[in-house]
Amino acid sequence: MTNILNFEGWTCPLPLRDQPNIILGHGGGGKLSAELVEHMFVPAFRNEALENLGDAAVFKVNGARLAMSTDSFVVRPLFFPGGNIGELAVNGTVNDLSMSGARPLYLSVGFILEEGLPLETLGRIVDSMAAAAKAAGVQLVTGDTKVVDKGHGDGIFINTSGIGLIPDGVNIGPHRAAPGDVVIVSGTIGDHGMAIMSVREGLEFDSPIESDTAALNGLVADMLAAYPDIHVLRDPTRGGVSSTLNEIARSSNVGIMLDETKIPVNQAVRSACELLGLDPLFVANEGKLLAIVPPSGAEAVLAAMKAHPHGQRAAIIGQVVAQHPGMLVARTGIGGTRVISMQIGEQLPRIC
């Protein structure tokens, strides 16, 4: 196929913080990531499904509303307290699909292996993917394996992509937050990021910090059964609660006001964050979700969440407001308010 583009005089149209090269922050889920999507990928690939910018694309095939999502996993170390890259890869795509309200059905798996990876390591990861898929009730139906020469990869990278079916009557999207809506989190925040970080930094606590990696499709199904008109669902992974709520505020053109004292954080996570100078609101989660729900449905949704193993510590943490559209603001413990902006890059590289 001859190339139909003319690269002569090609210039990069990106005002990407004046960086001519990719830096770690472009993968951090913050402003740099968003700019890459907004200024490079969306203009090039332009189509309706992509422009929604949800965790999953939604489209119709033969009358059925399907969701499709993809995620690559490059976490280091491969094994960490509470999980490993394999179950993270399965749960991550299951969750991205679930956040569109879809029932996840089928996943694909793409491995990029580095020459020299012990087969025993691959075997443990594969077994753990199989167990995670079984727990989530999804099937891994197709795959691909590439091997790169030693020194040109990093043990193992995993891509999972998946498709799911959105039930009738469900209409979830980042643009649907409305003033008056209630913001609910499904449990403690910051566990995954700090589990990874404490291993990397060699931190030890009385109670070790474990990743919260989990498949949330069961929780979402229970929430939708309790109240189908949930407006927004998102799992606050890279960039944490802060990036996720900032993105929703911008997509819906509303303000979001958090009550910081209501946000559940494990004591060990809080201590580790203080020690390392990090804010739990910016730390990644892999088994939590944020729900934005009309006030009439908030109690029903909260009760359904608390009754589910992955939502026992669910809490109402804030409200959608008409003021300061596009901004996330928090009422602090000492009675003031602070603006919580989106990070430019990331504080913790390669946590998923």
Added chain:
Amino acid sequence: MTNILNFEGWTCPLPLRDQPNIILGHGGGGKLSAELVEHMFVPAFRNEALENLGDAAVFKVNGARLAMSTDSFVVRPLFFPGGNIGELAVNGTVNDLSMSGARPLYLSVGFILEEGLPLETLGRIVDSMAAAAKAAGVQLVTGDTKVVDKGHGDGIFINTSGIGLIPDGVNIGPHRAAPGDVVIVSGTIGDHGMAIMSVREGLEFDSPIESDTAALNGLVADMLAAYPDIHVLRDPTRGGVSSTLNEIARSSNVGIMLDETKIPVNQAVRSACELLGLDPLFVANEGKLLAIVPPSGAEAVLAAMKAHPHGQRAAIIGQVVAQHPGMLVARTGIGGTRVISMQIGEQLPRIC
């Protein structure tokens, strides 16, 4: 989530040619790749769609027969005569879907970028993916970008996954080859692999060898319109024509007899292969397909192929036979026959 597996006393159950570690050959599309799938992935992920081992998984959602496929691309160099990693990534997944008879609809894109990659390079690749998607009539609807630290990746790796819809009346699969069926190739073989290789080895020819990368969904649609009961379709990528036909012979438990003199090979490819001691039957293609068709449909399918821009040099190159089940045999130019076995590893690493 606590880990539900017990790794104590874990032993690797793989008789993988006695290798305890991943070697390049595990990604080569030959016997080592097949063993990894057969002994590790299929037992772990066990399900019906996976066990078919086609290029795409096929399943039903709301009554519609869908195909899903995934592929990661790690080719070096990123830009080569006739294409680059971006259009290869789009065409590769479009073709894998097409080989199940599906009409490809939606693709996802996962980038793993290495810190330091020039944004200008990424921009060229992205533009070329957009052009390839447009040419193939598919939409890139969702994506993900991860960045790894310098020295832990290799510029850019791309995963594409996709879904397509299989029309009623189409039933294509690697197990459907039957004695008497005719083997058709859509054009010259070996172009992609030798284009990559000639760049790497610094070979120059009077007419440069160009990759054949192309989306084959249009060609497949024309073939199915001419004769819907095509038994098998496969694109001979990694491992080349030899691996593909060996796999089909094994899946269908039939023999395949090739007539070597009938196989179209460009002169420059033939010269390069001779120079490097390679056999074109083992070299990768990225814009060719093999079709196995009942004798009653062979002429109609061949005519439809020759009328399409991507099938002008299509040719009947062999036949399915009841003898030597599971084996690929070729009648050579000097009148003898030779067994063409599957490669163990790969002769050309990282060609896609």
